[in-house]
Amino acid sequence: MDSLLFTATTGASRVLKAQHVRSNNLSNADTTGFRADMERVQSVPLQGSGFDGRTMVVTNSAATRFDAGDVVKTGRALDVAVMGDGFLTVQTPAGDEAYTRAGNIKVDELGAMSINGFAVIGNNGPMVLPDYQKVEISERGRVSIIPPGGNAEVEVGELKLVKPEPTQLQKESDSLLHSNTGAPFAADATVNLAPEHIEASNVSAIDELLSVMSLTRNFEMQIRMMKTAETLAQAGNKLMSAR
Numbered sequence: 001m002d003s004l005l006f007t008a009t010t011g012a013s014r015v016l017k018a019q020h021v022r023s024n025n026l027s028n029a030d031t032t033g034f035r036a037d038m039e040r041v042q043s044v045p046l047q048g049s050g051f052d053g054r055t056m057v058v059t060n061s062a063a064t065r066f067d068a069g070d071v072v073k074t075g076r077a078l079d080v081a082v083m084g085d086g087f088l089t090v091q092t093p094a095g096d097e098a099y100t101r102a103g104n105i106k107v108d109e110l111g112a113m114s115i116n117g118f119a120v121i122g123n124n125g126p127m128v129l130p131d132y133q134k135v136e137i138s139e140r141g142r143v144s145i146i147p148p149g150g151n152a153e154v155e156v157g158e159l160k161l162v163k164p165e166p167t168q169l170q171k172e173s174d175s176l177l178h179s180n181t182g183a184p185f186a187a188d189a190t191v192n193l194a195p196e197h198i199e200a201s202n203v204s205a206i207d208e209l210l211s212v213m214s215l216t217r218n219f220e221m222q223i224r225m226m227k228t229a230e231t232l233a234q235a236g237n238k239l240m241s242a243r
Contacts, residue, residue: 004232008225014041015219019212021062026208028175033069033102034201035171036208037062064177066166069101069202071194077135078105078113081199082161086191087177089160089184090118091126097184098176099162099169103198107135118176122157123187129156137195161191 018039028034040063071081080103082088087099102115111129113120120127122143129135132145141159146152162185169177179185 005229012222069200081197089121163188
């Protein structure tokens with residue numbers, strides 16, 4: 001295969017994968033606590049006989065951006081936003097711990113707390129609230145309730161808040177962040193919350209749209225390169241057949 005055609009093909013493949021990453025970011029621009037992904041590529045010289053003047057593109061696994069999104073006040077007692085570094089802890093269907101910045105907590109009819117369908121983990125396991133007429137979450141993640149008919153506030157648990165380094169985390173297909181080693185992180189008492197707030201996605205819809213447009217033009221250029229390679233190959237075949 002002509003090396004120009006091979007180079008253009010790998011370039012087009014890289015653009016398609018980058019568009020998938022950017023499109024996923026754009027579709028989650030309004031998802032609470034979502035962390036944007038970035039495509040990662042590497043140029044590799046194309047080895048072979050003759051002059052090594054061409055390269056191909058190798059696409060690596062996507063990286064995750066950890067910059068914070070906008071914090072929005074909701075006034076809802078079960079909404080919390082992590083201030084600064086840190087994450088809330090949830091439980092996957094497999095029973096493992098995972099981590100998120102989404103703080104839109106819900107409570108089902110049995111009192112179980114969850115975020116986007118994943119059980120919320122406290123310092124003593126999954127959080128389940130008893131019957132209450134009012135609930136409150138403090139800046140340190142302590143969950144307090146006022147029982148039905150009662151006036152005294154009772155502390156019923158504490159959210160597990162962790163603060164690992166970004167290099168210790170990887171995003172998986174469930175959109176949650178997981179430990180690179182599979183080992184859970186210890187709770188960190190320095191993590192603070194903003195009660196009655198949520199953190200929005202850190203995706204910039206305008207930046208993602210511009211990136212998609214740029215990638216589309218790049219893909220068109222790679223297609224033109226493939227057509228040029230075909231034209232050159234046909235011209236070379238005619239010269240050879242003339243002999």
